[in-house]
Amino acid sequence: MAQQTRFNKAFFDEVEPIKLVDPLAVTLGAIDKGEPLVYTYGDAIKMAGHSCPAISGGYKLTQLALKELYKDKTPVRGEIKVTFRGGVEHKVNGPISQVISLITGAAPESGFGGLGGGKFNRKNLMGFDEKNEADPSCVCSVVFERADTGKKIEITYSNYMLDANPKMGELMPKSVKGIASDAELKEFGNLWHDRIKTILMNPPDGMFVIKELQ
Incomplete structure (x- = not known):
């Protein structure tokens, strides 16, 4: 069996x-046809190199947006x-966009251009509206749109309500x-991930707000 990443936070699973x-x-x-691609939070960690x-x-916002769409x-x-x-x-649009791209396939100009004249194209399915920034109080605001139906929703992510x-x-x-002891490093990692666990598994009201656009 191929070697697997050994994460040290049990809740990831x-x-x-x-x-x-x-x-x-x-x-x-x-x-095979009908089989899904399954993405886990561990995949996002491996893509980013951190949590x-x-x-x-x-x-989480990608998961919620896809469920709504x-x-x-x-x-x-x-x-x-x-x-x-x-x-x-703008803020952390860049890192968050990489997570969304990993899961949805939507890519900027660097993405796959498709086969046979553009079939399965992913290029330019992700964009950034520089003229319309999200509300300053939120981390980000993202519009998701289905290509087949045109259904469109906007999801806003805020984390000001998280206690540290x-x-x-x-x-x-x-x-x-790099000067923390092993015990201090472990304690910091556990405290850091208390917030991560809340975001992923028990987000408070108002953390993720979805609005249907069309």
């Missing part, structure tokens, strides 16, 4: 996975258009500078 179908994966023989409120928020149907990867309020460098343990202020500088 309890986070609800995100399932999509991807016609391109079927066409090129990676999976934080931006990465976890990006994962597709209801009881399985989302179709590569057939979802994504637009951020604000530019790619005061001890993090002492432990974080040590951890970042």
